[in-house]
Amino acid sequence: MGNMAGVAANNEEAVQAWNGVLFERFVQYRRIVTEGLGAHGEVALRLHPPRPGERVLDIGCGFGDTVQRIAAVVGPKGSVLGFDAAENFIEMAREEAEAAGLDNVEFAVGDLQVTEFDRSFDFAFSRLGTMFFANPVPAMRNVRRALVPGGRLCMVVWRRKLENDWMHRAELVVERLVEEDENSDEPTCGPGPFSMGDADVTSQILLSAGFEEISLRRCDTEIQIGTDLDEAVAFAMALGPAGEVIRLAGEEAERMRPELAAALREGLAEFERPDGVWAPASTWIVSAISP
């Protein structure tokens, strides 16, 4: 590794993970991820709607489904820039937006922590795309600087892992059976999905970045983590904290897959219903103003 263009040295590992193994797994579980996260994104957009004609930045836009969603709201006089550090996500997002015939969207690849934008935005949005920066204050300061005076930020971030019991439970199950490999060469996703789960930490990051009028609104919904228990187990083994422990443990965990799957089945069985596996998921919908 080293000298990735436009990426801070301390984010290189995370970007490698996002553009590689995590991209592949997000593609594989796209339906679960985007529908589950989608419910939280919809609440955020209902509480903090972009307005027709506005210029919007979508941070860590992934497949770009929120880019397309916001493009429809801001209309032909507005525009959306989908921004992500992983080229693979942006390539896919760009192709899909083109196929949908949208001409008020653009995409760019870059590390938010070190990017200075060449334009101003009225609104910055992110659905679970702001938790992975090694240095969140400079990153969020870049966002604040890219906003016009009075510009709004709205971001969805996971609340603590403990409040997202299916992920926590799956991690405990896996940790009981597999030893974490601290010397693994596998890239990790940086500070990780729960780095903004603490309301005080997150509001302080935004204050330090120069934001004002910060609010955090708790959002709780149930999300479908699988159409059946088999899919929920496979999903837990691929993504999230349990998936991460398995991935970092490498061959040892690979050998134990059947045992891990059986233990996870038991651990997640409580969430099974006739219409699939549904677990409570909890996020903060964070809003702030750039003065």
Ligand SMILES: C[S@@+](CC[C@H](N)C(=O)[O-])C[C@H]1O[C@@H](n2cnc3c(N)ncnc32)[C@H](O)[C@@H]1O
């Ligand atoms: C959990 S995914 C969320 C994707 C999308 N917003 C969604 O809701 O489906 C996190 C996204 O943040 C991106 N990301 C991670 N670190 C980043 C960075 N330093 N700068 C910009 N994007 C980053 C990842 O590549 C990934 O697409």
